[in-house]
Every structure is written in C-alpha cells, then in structure tokens.
Amino acid sequence: MNKIIAAALAATLATGTAQAAKDTLSLGMVLEPPMLDPTGGAAAATREVVYQNVFEGLTRIDQNGQVVPALAKSWTISGDGLVYIFALHTEAKFHDGAAFDCSVVKFTYERAVAPDSTNAQKGLFEAIAKTECPDPATAVVTLKRPTARFLFNIGFSDTVMIGPASAAGNKTNPVGTGPYLFKRWVKGDRVELARNEAYWGAKPAIASVTFRFVADPSAAAAAMLAGDIDAFPLFPAPETLDQFRADKRFTVNIGTTAGKTILALNNARKPFDDVRVRRALAYAIDRKALVDALGNYGTPIGSHYVPGDVGYVDLTGAYPYDPAKAKALLAEAGIKPGFTMTLRLPPPPYARRGGEVIAAMLEQVGIVAKQEPIEWAQWLDQVFKPQTDYDATIIAHVEPGDLDVYARDFYYYNYKSDEYRATFKQYVETVDPAKQVTLLGDLQRILSRDEPNVYLYALAKVSVWKAGLRGMWPNQPVPANPIAGISWAE
C-alpha cells in the first residue's frame, strides 16, 4: 500500500516537473541478473543491464549488429589477418578513477582465458595468441590463426574491459568505463544506474535509469499500463499487445533477436542418436502453428541461424509439417507408438507453453512427451552440464551467430560430426568474405541434414515503450539495452 502511495506521489511530482524534458528512465525486464559481472559466467539478463552502459569493450555491436569502434578509436589488420593493432581512447577512465590503457586490455584478455576464469564465452578469446603493449595508447593483439568474427567477438558483452583493481568486486559492484555508473542493486526489485559525468565520450541524455524486474507477464502489462515502467524491451505478454496498440500513450514494436528457440535433443541418448528419429520429430512439429499458438511473433527457422545473420540460408522447407512421414520414419527406426520421452522445461513461456503445444503435436504421431517443468538452476545443473541428464528440452539460445557450439568437444546436445567440425574450422580460418558466406551456408545445411536439434523459430523482440521515448533498439542483435542513445522527445 505504501508503495502505491509513494508511486502516486512520485507520479504527481513527476508531472509537476515534466515541462523540463524528462531525463529519467525506468526499464522493465523479466529476469533479474544473477550477478552483474558480464565476464564471470554471464546470463543474458546481466548483459542486458551492464553491457554498453557500465562496461565497454574495444569495439561494440550497434543496433544493426555491426561492429563499431568503442574504447578502440581505430585499428589496422595485417595482411595475413593475424595481427590487430588498436589505437586506444586513453582519456577514458574507470568509474573508480583508474586509468584505461593497454595494460587493461592485456589484463582483461589474459584473465578471461586463465584457468580460474568463469567467463561464459571463453571461446571468443580462444584465438588470441598474445596481447602486447608497445605504448600505453596502442594494443597489439596477435592471433593463432585468422578468425572471421574477431572484431565482433571482442565487441560482445563477455569481452568488455575490466579494471585490474575492481575486477574482483564486479559481481555486486560493477566498475567499468561506460557512460553509466552503478548506483545500487535492490535484490529482487531493481538495479539503478546514474550518468557518468566524467564519461570520455558524448554525454547521454538520460541522467538516471532504473532496471525493474517483473517476472510475471500480467504484472508487467499492468505496470506498463499504470505508467510505472517507461519501456519493456522484451515484453513478456504479447497477447496484450492489441490493447497497447490501441492506446496512444504507447509505442509497440516487433523486432528481431538472435535468439534461436530449439527443441534441443540429447544426441548421446537412445533413440535420439538415430537421425531418423530426430527428423521424425522435425516433421511432427508444425512450426507455424506453434508460433501462432504462442502468439509471440516468432519466425520459423530451419537451422541454428536466424534471418538477418550473415550468410543466412532459408532451410525452413527441409522438414515441412508432415505427421504421416514422421510416423513412417519412427516406424522405420523401430519406435513403437506410445514411446515415452521427457521434455524438461525451464520457466520462460516459450518453453512451458511451447512444451504444451509440442507435446500435443508429438501425441499425433504416437509419442508421449511428458512435460517436466524445472527451474533455471536445475536446467543449468542437469541439462547443460556434462552429465546431460535429459531427453529433450526447449530453450532459446540468444548468443548471436553461435554456430561454434556444434563444433565444440562438448556441448550439451552431444552432437559429434567430423564433417561439421572440419567445415567450421575452414570457416573460422577463411579471410575471404565471399568464401565465408559459402561456408556459413554449408554449416547450416549440415545442421539441417543431421537435425541434431529441432529448430523451431527465431524469437521476436516484442517491445512496448511510452510514446515520446526515442532511440530504443528496435531489434536485439546482441543482448543489450544501451541507454546512451535514448532520450525523451521535448
């Protein structure tokens, strides 16, 4: 009750001062970050709060998914694609006053691959042979082999610059070089950031921002309608959008993300080691109907890649919805009607509600899919860890262009293909962009042929924000909510 009164009071006060352009922002998110260090085993929610706000890398990914300079002013690449020379913005300072120079770059990159590193994306650093500092304003990074996406990789949230003195405390008190500095974190409720007045780059319009965590879809819709939250970049209740569209106070935007929603299969477990069974599952699931049922504006996909990614090939026609064919394949593989499998479902609606729809579709081809709801911690512990205790799970992978996971020695799908690994290696080591595109196509085709997982749809970015808010990212090429580009219309 007190909260409501306080909110009403705040609203009254806010309208009183609304004549001067508003410079605060409250932004809604479904998931609360488990911690705030993007280099320490980050979850998407961590990245969505601190990446490009508190922390910056040498490069960054812009809203079109392109690499642009950040802490590196410019760079030159040697002819063989092995040596990158970065000119650094040494006028940048960490929020605790520590200087930014080449020693920080060296520290960050070495720390990420150290044995005790908990970085979730160690693979992004894997190609780095050494980092050298001829002078404080220049960093020379030498690679073991040419790496197609190196500049993209070092612009991702997990490769941001970390201060040697503040590294240990970043989980709860993140200290970066970014345009916003960390104010406080009220666990279970919100994270507050304030504008960094000493920022080296252009001064952002928004002076203070609050990330509010609202897990329940109907509470999220209610908070938007009540005006408590200014923007919800990944809005969890798409079924309420008609109401927001009809309301002049709001802007509704349907964009794209790099999120691939898949029915992940344990390829090491019988009968999912049999490609016929995996293909049968693909034929048994009507992707379009699934997206319609969930009403989440997803776009069907045919491999682990989304429209808009470099070199995307449309493979959605490879396994059209065909229950008869699915049954025939299952019979061929010796699977009897009534075969029981378990779907382990993490909390997001795409998994829980999607699981209901997929179970009903599998029932049509004689498969009993038991739905087992699990929490994120259990999912990470039981499905994602090397013991891979699962038959199938529904999950969205939000890392952009992560075709590398199928080439890893271990990834929880337990997919092992020498052909894929060889092709991936070839792709990584190719410097010619045209050849890269061809190889990217090959990779997608191998995945579609082997169908290690059933590829469902690309997650849409469904956003609602207050009319008058400018500069929100319409799409989500990487998990990020950069506040610096946002402002209120006069």
Next chain:
Amino acid sequence: MKRLNLWIGAAISLCVLATALVALVWTPYPPAKLDILHKLAPTSAAHWLGTDPFGRDVLSMIMAGAQASLSVSVIAVGLGAGLGIPLGALAAARGGWVDDLVMRATDLAFAFPALLTAVMITALAGPGAGNAMLAIGIFNIPVFARVTRGAARPVWQREFILAARTSGRGDVAITLRHVLPNIAAILIVQATIQFALGIIAEAGLSYVGLGTQPPQPSWGRMLNDAQTFIYRAPLLAVFPGAAITLAVLGLNLLGDGLRDVLDPRLRRSR
C-alpha cells in the same frame, strides 16, 4: 431454510461429481487437443464455453479439470482422515501424556500456514498432482485428529462406555463399536469442509504451477493461463473461476446442511 441449503449443496456437489465422472469417459472434445486455427473462439454451438489460446475446448477442459480437483481433494481428505482420526481417537482413549503429545503435535502443525507449507512441500518434492495430494493431505491430519479427539473425549465419559469397559472390552473395540459411531456425524461434516478447502488448495497450487501438471487440465492452471488474456478474452478466466466457486460453495452448503441435520445438539444451541 436450512434444509434448502442442504439440498442446494447436495445438488451442486452431485453435479460436480457427475461432471468429473462423465469426463472420465466422455468430453465434447479431447481436453488436450489443440486446434490452433480456432484459438480464442467465442462461445458458440460448437464450443459452448469457447476455446483457449491453443484452441482447446474450454468446456472439455473444465470437465476434465473437475477430475483433477476432486481426485486431489478426495485423496488428501482420505489421507487426513485416515491418519488423523486414529490419532485423535487414540488421544481421547488414552488421555494423559499420549493425549498431550498428539495435541501439542497438532498445535505445532497448526502454527504453520497450511497453503504456504503446501507450496514449500511441492516446491521441494517437485510439482505434480501426487505431491499436491500429499501436501494438502498432511495438513488435514491435525484437523481430523483434533476434531476426533474433541468429540470423542465426552463420549468416553458416558455410562455405556463404562458398561462396555466392565464387560471387558478393550480401547480399540470400544472406539470402533461405541465412540466412532457417536461422532461420525461431526467427522462427515468436517470432511465436507476439508474437501472444499482441498479444492481451493489444489487450485491455488496449480495456479502457481505446483499442482496438477499439463497436459492434465486443472482449474487453477486455467485461471493462471487466462490471466494475461483478461482484456482479449475475459471469459477464459470467468469459467474456471466459476467452476471453483461453484464446487466450493456446493460443498460448504452441503457441509452446513449436514451439520444441522446430523448434529441435533448444534441445531438446538442456535
């Protein structure tokens, strides 16, 4: 007037029971069958109560949901009565430290908010109808123990018990032969009330995702699913809500009515 309540309560309860039984063999559509082309259909001749966001027939889901509600509450009440009544009878028969022990244990159980603890149990043991039955059932044990003990104590003071004792019957035989028949009415009334509470508890647990799991429909989960559709399809929330209200109302009226009929002392004291 009191009789009228009894008959209305009985009629509603019978309807709910009949619905659950019919749903065992027949529903208008298979309750888990998706028909995505016809999602969120309004009420019509084909779908009397419309369809949900996945195109499932709401009437069929409500019918099948009655099953989930009733089976969870029947077993939960059975568990509570099955363990609680013997405990209460034992406390009444023995008195002394046995009585103290049983009663303090029930005090302890009452100190925990029942639904909250049920949430804790299902969260720990894993969600599902089975664990929901167990969690709700556990909280019925002290209720039955207490009611049984309270009602049985005065019976033990009566002359015919003394007569039975002098003729050499043991505690168990006296309890079965003389005590329980005398307090049966109270227990039946209590069971009806617990039954209604069981339905609410099951709906509550399912609402937060800890009770009956998909694809088995459940009123509580239907309510939860309908929540974000409240602006587009408000009836989706109304129907399961009405089903819960009706079932609980019916059982409460039945319990009230039964108490008045079966327990003349209570009637006189009004």
